[in-house]
Amino acid sequence: MNTKNLDGKRIAFLATDGFEQVELTKPWAAIKEAGADVKLISPKTDKIQGMNHFDKGDRFPVDLDVADASAEDFDGLVLPGGLGNPDALRTCETSVSFVRDFFKQHKPVAAICHGPWVLIEADVVRDRKVTSWPSLKTDLTNAGATWTDEECVCDNGLVTSRNPDDIPAFCAKAIEEFAEGKHAKQTV
Structure with a gap:
């Protein structure tokens, strides 16, 4: 999997306090x-708090x-899950707009667990x-998606996975999609 096939690529990770x-x-x-x-x-400018399920983990410095x-400055986007992280990000219009711009620009996006x-x-x-994560099934279905219980799903450059157990498959597919680049059908 580690074949340096992302040389020259810039990948953004969008997160805030409460990410898994x-x-x-x-x-x-x-x-x-x-x-x-x-x-x-x-959306925070100092450090953000990681979580190990419900227990506090490490704090991570924000780059930007x-x-x-x-989105123009990046080749792809990763959205980690956790409970608090995506819930806070979805109420931040700047974060939502940043995510939407990857789709407008047909760039690959990878979201895991509650990230969707x-x-x-x-x-x-x-x-x-x-x-x-299974509890998002109704939310995703109501938003017009077809939800499935699979380790990793890829739909025109959008990579999704269920939980930490799926991380190996999630990483492999995300790297493949980031290496491939733009997807003409990756639209809003």
Whole structure:
């Protein structure tokens, strides 16, 4: 999997307090090992709090305020899950707009666990096949997506997975999609 096929690619990770730590750290390590330049983007400008399920994990320094970030400057986006993280991001219009812009620019996006909550708010899941943490099934279906209980689903550059157990498949498919680049059918 680590063939440096992302050399020259810039990948954004969008998160805030309450992200599931392993859903950021493992994809971050895999994508970086594949050669990408990775940046942590957040509506917070200092450090953000990771979680190990319901227990506090580590704090991570933010590279760039989402207000100063542009999808044009990145080749792909990763949305980690956790409970508080996507719930807070979906109420931040700047974060939602940042996510939506990746779809407008036909760039690959990877979201795991509760991460697809932000995709719902960005109105980018209609007519797409996705997966997520099971409690999001109704939300995603109501937003027009076709939800399925699979380890990893890819629909025209949108990669989704259910939970930390799916991280190996999630990382492999995200790296493949980031390496492939733009997707003509990846639209809003």
